[in-house]
């Protein structure tokens with residue numbers, strides 16, 4: 001297939017583009033490079049032995065999208081482009097709603113004009129909010145707790161309304177749990193700008209000497225070791241989940257929701273220990289106050305993805321840490337080192 005991937009130079013996007021190229025698809029990436037480097041795609045091409053095209057454009061710019069669709073005639077879209085920092089979304093909500101929600105509307109309007117009605121969308125486990133029991137199941141009511149999460153919820157609603165209005169649409173809403181790790185080559189990986197918000201990129205920067213120590217946010221939760229538990233998923237498993245969802249949409253119309261997670265909770269301290277094992281050295285940490293807005297524990301019920309897509313995670317916590325570490329060690333400052 002010819003697939004247009006928005007946000008395809010980013011962390012999850014670049015790994016998915018590689019998976020798609022390896023599966024024989026043709027790929028065009030649309031990215032404004034606001035949080036990524038074109039070097040990621042150069043390395044994807046090196047790994048895949050062939051290239052994805054790159055259109056540097058903003059998804060809110062319908063004229064630019066029209067030109068990309070006219071030139072590359074995609075048959076389906078995978079939509080990663082978006083802003084994703086929870087704290088920042090509370091400080092600048094309009095930017096988040098404009099970029100994520102208005103950007104998605106511009107993309108969907110463009111798709112309609114060009115007769116493309118198959119889309120896989122990056123949603124998040126954050127849409128389950130703080131009222132649901134764990135594990136999270138796709139049939140639960142959703143209710144995000146911050147502007148970032150609400151952009152995902154609004155986009156899910158828009159896509160659901162679209163699928164109801166026109167049954168020709170084929171829509172997959174993929175709710176990611178906590179993506180970590182990198183391609184095992186160590187050539188592509190997560191390259192956060194500034195201080196990492198997320199756990200594993202922070203641990204990795206301590207391990208490589210860029211930061212002094214990990215602050216573990218909260219050691220007094222009602223969990224087995226007192227620290228929060230999350231459902232970590234290897235980014236390559238996640239990328240493969242996109243390919244599986246796209247295959248499914250090949251012969252199913254309508255709107256579909258799938259959790260992409262492992263179904264297992266791992267604590268912050270367990271993750272820290274697994275990373276120490278991968279590095280082979282101690283990584284300094286201290287227990288700090290809780291981070292506002294954090295939930296004690298959540299993980300996926302991944303049954304639906306297994307039943308419908310035949311997809312489940314295959315990579316372990318140790319592999320996530322080893323692969324993440326290989327990328328960080330070989331590229332201490334991310335793509336800037338290129």
Ligand code: NAD
Nearest residue numbers: 007010011012031032033034035036058059081082122124
């Ligand atoms: P990322 O920031 O690495 O990738 C996003 C890409 O989108 C970047 O390359 C950025 O330059 C691009 N982009 C942003 N706004 C754009 C716009 N207006 N026009 C064109 N390009 C634009 O993030 P990621 O971690 O790869 O996440 C990809 C998607 O998955 C996002 O939608 C994110 O919200 C979602 N998601 C991520 C996580 C996670 O933990 N990483 C978890 C759940 C959901």
Ligand code: UD1
Nearest residue numbers: 086124126178197198199202215216217228268291293294
């Ligand atoms: C965060 C986002 C969520 C997003 C997800 C993607 C919040 C409130 N939620 O979730 O919307 O979908 O990332 O991966 O930001 N931790 C530390 N020290 C650190 C960093 C994190 O102890 O320096 C702890 C956190 O308190 C949390 C766990 O590690 O308990 C995981 O944190 P993080 O990687 O930020 O992910 P989430 O909080 O699950």
